[in-house]
Amino acid sequence: MRRRGAGVGAINKSKLAQTKYKDKGYELAADQLEQMSKQLETFRDHLEQFASKHKSDIRKNPQFRQQFQEMCASIGVDPLASGKGFWSEMLGVGDFYYELAVQIIEVCLSTRHRNGGLMSLEELRDRLAVSRGRSQQAQDISLDDILRAVGKLKNLGNGFTVIQVGRSFLIQSIPGELNMDHTTLLQQAQVTGYVTISFLVENVKWDEERAHRATDHMVKEGLAWVDDQAPEERQFWFPGLWSGISA
Amino acid sequence: MDRFYWSDSPLKSDESLVFQQTGVRLYDGDKKTKFDRGLLILTTHRLLWRDPKDQTCTVALDLPLVVFLEEKPSGFAKSKPPGPVTSSVYNFVLLSFREAGETQFFRSFQEALTQKRWLQSSIPVQVAAQSSIQNRQIRTGITGIERKMQAKNKQMEQNISEAFEDLSKLIDKAKEMVDLSRTISNKIRDKQGAITEDETIKFKSYLLSLGIPDPVTRETHGSGAMYHMELAKELSRVLEKPLQECGGMMSLTDVYCWVNRARGMELLSPDDLLNACKMLEALGLPVRLKIFDSGVVVLHLLSHSEEEIILDTTKLLEEKKSLTADELSQLVAVSVVLARERLFATERVGGACRDDSTQGLRFYPNWFLTRPV
Numbered sequence: 001m002r003r004r005g006a007g008v009g010a011i012n013k014s015k016l017a018q019t020k021y022k023d024k025g026y027e028l029a030a031d032q033l034e035q036m037s038k039q040l041e042t043f044r045d046h047l048e049q050f051a052s053k054h055k056s057d058i059r060k061n062p063q064f065r066q067q068f069q070e071m072c073a074s075i076g077v078d079p080l081a082s083g084k085g086f087w088s089e090m091l092g093v094g095d096f097y098y099e100l101a102v103q104i105i106e107v108c109l110s111t112r113h114r115n116g117g118l119m120s121l122e123e124l125r126d127r128l129a130v131s132r133g134r135s136q137q138a139q140d141i142s143l144d145d146i147l148r149a150v151g152k153l154k155n156l157g158n159g160f161t162v163i164q165v166g167r168s169f170l171i172q173s174i175p176g177e178l179n180m181d182h183t184t185l186l187q188q189a190q191v192t193g194y195v196t197i198s199f200l201v202e203n204v205k206w207d208e209e210r211a212h213r214a215t216d217h218m219v220k221e222g223l224a225w226v227d228d229q230a231p232e233e234r235q236f237w238f239p240g241l242w243s244g245i246s247a
Numbered sequence: 248m249d250r251f252y253w254s255d256s257p258l259k260s261d262e263s264l265v266f267q268q269t270g271v272r273l274y275d276g277d278k279k280t281k282f283d284r285g286l287l288i289l290t291t292h293r294l295l296w297r298d299p300k301d302q303t304c305t306v307a308l309d310l311p312l313v314v315f316l317e318e319k320p321s322g323f324a325k326s327k328p329p330g331p332v333t334s335s336v337y338n339f340v341l342l343s344f345r346e347a348g349e350t351q352f353f354r355s356f357q358e359a360l361t362q363k364r365w366l367q368s369s370i371p372v373q374v375a376a377q378s379s380i381q382n383r384q385i386r387t388g389i390t391g392i393e394r395k396m397q398a399k400n401k402q403m404e405q406n407i408s409e410a411f412e413d414l415s416k417l418i419d420k421a422k423e424m425v426d427l428s429r430t431i432s433n434k435i436r437d438k439q440g441a442i443t444e445d446e447t448i449k450f451k452s453y454l455l456s457l458g459i460p461d462p463v464t465r466e467t468h469g470s471g472a473m474y475h476m477e478l479a480k481e482l483s484r485v486l487e488k489p490l491q492e493c494g495g496m497m498s499l500t501d502v503y504c505w506v507n508r509a510r511g512m513e514l515l516s517p518d519d520l521l522n523a524c525k526m527l528e529a530l531g532l533p534v535r536l537k538i539f540d541s542g543v544v545v546l547h548l549l550s551h552s553e554e555e556i557i558l559d560t561t562k563l564l565e566e567k568k569s570l571t572a573d574e575l576s577q578l579v580a581v582s583v584v585l586a587r588e589r590l591f592a593t594e595r596v597g598g599a600c601r602d603d604s605t606q607g608l609r610f611y612p613n614w615f616l617t618r619p620v
Binding site: 054077098105152220 | 413414423424425427434450455457458503512514517518542543544583584603604
């Protein structure tokens with residue numbers, strides 16, 4: 001009998017086929033979930049083995065840590081996403097970074113009145129080293145560690161961002177936007193720690209109005225200090241760019 | 248930086264020049280050394296750095312010692328190399344290219360490492376090894392100590408290489424899991440594979456364990472992972488009292504610090520905290536998450552009333568004639584960020600007026616509304 005492609009019969013047949021396929025699809029997904037569950041157990045074992053050999057390496061070796069992070073990122077895994085994750089539980093990476101994040105918050109808070117919530121990455125690292133102490137437990141904190149911890153803090157909504165200024169990084173810990181002009185200003189100020197209006201006009205080719213707007217914003221936000229005792233003209237100093245520790 | 252050694256300039260017999268670059272600074276780990284603005288020379292066997300002002304000052308590193316090489320945005324790092332420092336905390340060195348040229352150098356360096364030309368000329372090396380065996384092994388004194396350190400470093404080297412290998416294998420296995428989870432996610436999204444509620448919850452917990460972001464199931468299946476729900480309940484319980492003590496509201500960063508300091512171990516990730524807080528409303532708990540226009544995120548008690556705060560702030564403004572966020576924060580004992588939000592909230596209903604200048608942001612009672620003309 002010739003197969004008909006049209007008519008009620010055909011519609012019913014295709015509906016039946018669709019339901020069958022859907023059930024099959026249901027099965028397939030459930031099967032795969034089952035498979036994943038088994039694979040997860042095996043993976044857990046592997047991770048345990050790895051941890052027993054290398055857990056202390058991760059703690060002690062900043063470069064190994066960084067390598068670990070990069071490799072996870074390359075396959076689309078975020079080992080710091082949850083304290084409940086395998087990585088955190090078995091390798092202890094979580095506690096390391098989450099505690100570092102707490103310390104970063106505290107350091108930034110304690111210096112905010114001085115630098116308006118902007119600090120160089122190096123200064124942050126130095127201050128953290130001091131507050132973590134020189135005990136055996138205090139491990140080497142690399143700049144990469146800090147950047148990753150700060151990256152995780154972004155979602156908490158307190159304005160933690162990393163700003164790239166030239167070749168180095170600044171950590172911002174207050175909400176508030178810094179636009180292109182402000183970043184350029186910071187870049188210019190990096191060398192000497194301060195800028196003047198005429199310096200900006202000459203070197204960055206801004207008109208006076210624009211230079212004033214940018215510096216005014218910095219002063220208002222508490223990121224820059226005004227120095228009217230300078231010989232020629234007013235200087236704007238940026239405590240956030242001063243590296244090294246002062247009391 | 249203790250694997251470098253002083254060297255005389257001429258290249259060895261089978262060593263040849265690969266690439267050179269001026270304006271390079273050496274860093275011991277993250278610390279600057281005095282080797283700045285020099286000529287960095289890459290040969291088939293070694294990496295040399297020469298001081299342009301003093302041609303006899305050259306430091307060298309044997310390429311076989313370089314375990315790992317990578318490029319960083321500002322210069323690039325190698326592990327194990329380092330130079331004329333007798334001991335170093337770091338096991339890596341940074342090369343900072345002041346006059347650019349890093350990409351090509353990096354490429355040449357990688358090539359030189361893969362080619363391993365130093366292995367081809369093994370005869371002179373063997374001869375050297377034999378003669379050193381014939382020398383007495385010095386175990387005491389400075390040399391002895393140095394030898395011990397060298398041995399220890401070598402051991403660490405081996406450990407680290409092994410660790411890197413193990414890590415690669417582990418990550419490969421993890422990748423399989425990631426791919427599988429993606430297939431499942433896709434099936435769910437394309438509705439080609441339906442799974443039950445229970446199975447969805449299981450799947451979510453798998454994703455959480457592996458640290459795989461979970462956009463699909465979150466969209467289509469509302470509720471978050473079990474873990475976050477439990478966490479939300481715990482947070483609400485634990486935070487009620489502290490919230491009452493500090494005026495009913497705490498910024499999320501403060502909550503993060505507070506909770507983790509209290510825990511001591513098994514800390515929460517920022518994401519965990521955020522995800523749990525997102526579920527507070529759905530679970531009908533007395534603590535709620537609030538996101539202000541400025542982007543500030545807080546947790547507050549449900550019983551905490553916005554109107555009361557505004558009335559309170561307006562009264563304070565009348566009393567003090569004007570307030571900045573700093574001043575208010577000290578008066579009311581809340582953080583500066585929250586004090587600022589109070590002033591903004593009061594301003595929004597017309598209870599305050601702002602004065603925005605380089606002296607800072609100051610608020611005044613709103614006489615436009617309250618004082619008769």
